[in-house]
Amino acid sequence: MNSQIKTILLLGILSAFLLLLGNVLGGQTGTLIALVLALCMNLGSYWFSDSLVLSMYHARETTPDDAPFLHEIVGTLARRARIPMPRIYIVPEESPNAFATGRDPEHAAVAVTEGLLRMMSSEQLAGVLAHEIAHIANRDILIQTMAAVLGSAIVSIANFFQFAHLFGNREEGSNPIAALLLMLLAPIAASLIQMAISRSREYLADETGARLCRNPDYLAQALEELGRASGQIPLQTGNPSTEHMFIVKPAFAVSDSVNNLFSTHPPLTERIQRLRQMR
Secondary structure (H helix, E strand, O other): HHHHHHHHHHHHHHHHHHHHHHHHHHHHOOOOOOOHHHHHHHHHHHHHHHHHHHHHHOOEEOOOOOOOOHHHHHHHHHHHHHOOOOOOEEEEOOOOOOOEEEEOHHHHEEEEHHHHHHHOOOOHHHHHHHHHHHHHHOHHHHHHHHHHHHHHHHHHHHHHHHHHHHHHHHOOOOOHHHHHHHHHHHHHHHHHHHHHHHHHHHHHHHHHHHHHOHHHHHHHHHHHHHHHHHHOOOOOOOOHHHHHEEEOOOOOOOOOOOOOOOOOOOOHHHHHHHHHHOO
């Protein structure tokens, strides 16, 4: 419950910050632009984010005939979580990792990489899939998508008004010092709030996933294996902006030094320690 309250509070702060940014930089016009931009981006991500991400990673959907063992594990976990059976995808990547996507449990998908399937034991695989099913049951995908969209809107508005101020198009009565500070600090603040939301949801998914697979050690052991391997084998496709979706922070063939400053995942050692304490 604490994680849920914290998430709601952080989303509220992010939304308020978006409106404040629009108001300070552009007055009533800026507030209207902020509202319209946030609404459009949220609607677009709500309907299309799952297909875009799966396409980005060239994920292919599997059937029970293609991967019966995988479907059996996911089906069992979905029943325990009391959600519909999600679609299952395999990502053609050697880097071991997994993610869930979809706007709600009725339109959800779980994706695992080929490297993960080769590396994990059946118990460890159950732990990883339980974590992803927990994200779906807790509606984390929608929450994190909203946070990412609001953060992107804040950055976009800051950039827009920075461009406008360079050419002298200032709202009458606006405070130029406050506007300058907000344009500089808004992207950093948005990233920090997104990071806090993502970390809170990861802890909650670990806890829920451990209960779903009925043994915290399954997920703890999987995280230990992923911690050793995922950073050494980078993803060849995708984009660092999607790192919050994965069970562990992935390495990318094309690095993003700015993104690395704001990790969306809690330390693996702390996640593992919390799981061990659930015994």
